Amino acid sequence: MKNTPSVEQHLEIYRRMLLVRHLEEGLGTLHKEGRTRGPIHRCDGQEAVGVAATAVLEAGDKVATTHRGHAVYIGKGMAVHPVVAEIFGRATGACGGRAGHMLVADAEKGVIGGNAIVGAGIPAATGMALSMQILGTGNVAMCIFGDGAAQTGICHEAMNMAGLWKLPVVFVLEHNQFGLTVPSEVQSPVEDLSIRAAGYAMPAEIVDGNDAVAVYRAVSAMVERARRGEGPGMVECKTYRIEGFSTSDMGGYQKPEDIAAWKERDPLLVSRKALLGDVGEAKLAEIEAAAKAEVAEAFETALSDPMPEFSLDEACNPYSEAH
Amino acid sequence: MAMMRYAEALNAALREEMQADPSVFVFGEDIGRYGGVFKVTKGLMEEFGETRVRDTPISEQALTAMAVTAAMTGTRPVLEIMYADFVPLTLDALVNQASIYNYIWNGQVKMPFVLRTQGGGGAGAGAQHSKSLDSMLAHIPGIKVVAPSTPADAKGMLKAAIRDDQPVVFLEHKLLYNTRGEVPEGDVTVPLGKAATLREGSDISIFATSKMVVEALKAADLLAADGVSAEIVDLRSLRPLDVNAIVASIAKTHHAVVVNEGWRFCGYAAELSATIMDHAFDELDAPVARVTLPDMPIPYSEPLETAMLPSAEKIRTAALKTLK
């Protein structure tokens, strides 16, 4: 089928999804031990969206993501250690410990960046696309955003301009069924949010968000269009948030049977099954062990990395001379 | 009197006001079924139903603008904005809508709505979930801004805010929700615009609101060990400001430290300093000291965040310097 990832590409997607999974699980364990700080928004079970969508992108393309962006960071090529170190506020973190897990950025890798103001990533990516159009770089901007973010006013404003100006931006909707604790039907009168794309003259496609290959294919098609200058597109990835909103979620509003059903369709299982025939068990086991070890080592190093030291930010000094 | 947490006191205020007045309704993100991310609205949907307790989409700008006109047309909305960091999204409704109508329409409309929100750092929530934007709000004419520090005031002032015919922004602090205190039972309100002297002292006056009052009280203990008698004035209300209480305290101590968890430049502490200069210049025996957040974003990493936040120790240092 058109735009299907090669086996190698799929393997790499699988490997990165594994990294993310171990990262999330490691954070969960450390959270229970009281060793994390602040809320952490895990994306276990949703890795296919962030990893497969960004796997389509080139190095010069940019991505803006959400508070739940770990899969996007790793998917767009960041190594595990700087991400983990950032989450633990270390000097060696991707942002020197200043950003924390929700706001990670790696400008060189095109990750700019995580964003904890819901909806803010949508105009962010649109603005990057505007710059790309003006400079004629041939690059594409991508926004990963949630079903909650889709309800913000700024979403409409940004998408309208993207459609109007045919900006090279792809909107990847990570529809995990919940805003924070509020289920989709309490946030929106329509189930498939991508029907709104019609109002902005953009094509949209709904895919199984737990199937990395499906996500890859749909996003590739939109990215190619955008790169050709044909304007924005939207991909609505249906998935499910199995681990609660964040580590501070007190739960009680997700149905255990829903969680169980979605766990059976875990994106890692879906990809593993697809890859097994192509590469065999031994290869997969090798990749799995390596991913696990890589993450374990990243945690170990990060946790013994030094903390940053505070200094005033001169750029914020309100006086015209140092004061 | 009953021992209550700050969040429970707010919950009691909402419940009582909703029971007493059917025009009171609450809405906001995750406040219904879930009971609010800080559990302030817990149980309200069960008791009052989905019409008067509404979970909303993530739409701060529209929600606030809707609160303004819902209030104009007979209801008393209480809107929860989950984090003070999202206040900028509400600002058009506050600055260009709520603040102007009573005056320009010559008193024809009332706007009895309350915008509850919580701010503040210290929880490792990062640059977009830790701010205190008091001054941005207190800057707006026609809107009251209050920030109680105790459970008793939280309850009494929220009740008063709901009954107030002007828009009231009610500022809470994420690190106060779990603090406990005695709360008078029943229909007790605390007037908006009145400060409370929580600790009498003779050497220096420390003015604060919200969580900074807790820090100021700790600072007073530290200062007592230094041989300094500090008076702690909980302003409780940022606007209207109890200037008489400020002047009276400074007339006694002649030294002032103002504390605010917001940024320094054009911040609320700057307003307090200027107010003191306006009204009590001749009482001052030293310049007013400001203890604030430095002018920069709030970093995530613990040592960075801790270094930035105003604290009891920083208040103490400022007080000692002022008394030099």
Place this chain on the structure above:
Amino acid sequence: MATHPISIDSAGGEYMETVLVIAWAMKSGDPVKTGDLLVTVETAKAATEIEADRDGWLAEIFFAEGQEAPVGAVLGTIADAKPMAGQPASVGPATAAAAAANPRELVADEASSSIRPPGSRAVASPLARRLAASAGLDLATISGSGPHGRIKKRDIDAALAARTNEHDDAGQRTPTAVQTSPVAAPALARQTAPVVLIHGFGSDRSVWRQVVPLLQSGIDTISLDLPGHGTESARPASSIEEIAFLLSDRLEEMGVGNAHLVGHSLGGAAALALARLGRLAVRSVTLLAPGGLGPEINASFIAGLARATTVQALQPWLTVMVGDPAALPSGYAQAALRQMEKAGNRDAIAAMAESLFPDGTQGFDLAGALGELAVPTRLIWGRLDRVIPAAHAARAPGFTAVHLLDGVGHVPQIEAPVLTARLITETVRSAG
């Protein structure tokens, strides 16, 4: 005409800040030859003689004998030409360059002893400034213990304590002795001074009824009846001095040694006389349309007020009293009459009018007493005053805050009670 400074830069020792002028060898206008002895000053070590560095005429003397001058200050000038009698020599460029601050200002503004170099402003907290002013202390004589040498309240307190000790040592301080400086407040017993309110002619202390509750809480008040008025109808007085004595006695009986004075009309004059008497430490003075600042007074008003026995007779005079008759509370005339009946003091008042305002003229001048005040002073006058002209406010010295109220007549405390209360509060507060 060019002049040249006589300076003492070279005469002062390195660690000296001031020198004492011992003697001028000549007087202003005398001719001077290079090398002539001009002036002898005392430095740390010894008497130092300053000689003329040019020929000319001794033009001006800025520091008189016995005065201390800061090192670097200009003591006087030598003119190139003989100064004409009665015409002060202008200060030439050389002089201006020699001293950043005009030395004449130094003499005028600061006390003779200064421990600060000329031109440098004393760094003091607002509170310290205020306390020093009300205690008559010169900041220039005090060294500050705060950051950057800032003078703080504690430094003023220390200076005052030192002063008290000196007085004690000299045996000058007896409890009843009249202080040399009539208005120097002790400043140490702050917070406790009450506001003493003194009403005007023909009225009584109830005239403050509206204002008193509007004063800032925490301000204590004592409303006194003037001699011959209200409860004091049995004890009239015939001169402003006598009024001051009687009021002072009453305050002394009440144990008030320290007060803020508020006086209206004749009561304003009484307040000034009381301050001049010096038996009371006066902390601040607020005067409402006071007497004593000019000869004019509306004689027919005084006579009419003293004579009226019916509402019909009194009403027109009360109308004269205010800017807008609507400002008078309804029934005011009846109440005023009843009050006079009750006091039975019509004759006493008439007699006082005769002696205080002979031939329709204010028989006392208290502008001098006003000029001597060294405490916060405020003058409030209705522009529409038809009893004592508001033009008298022009005699207020520069340190007095003057408030001229539009639409208000002779009794601001009735016509504008809120503003009056506010202004009294501010005066009191500014005095601490």
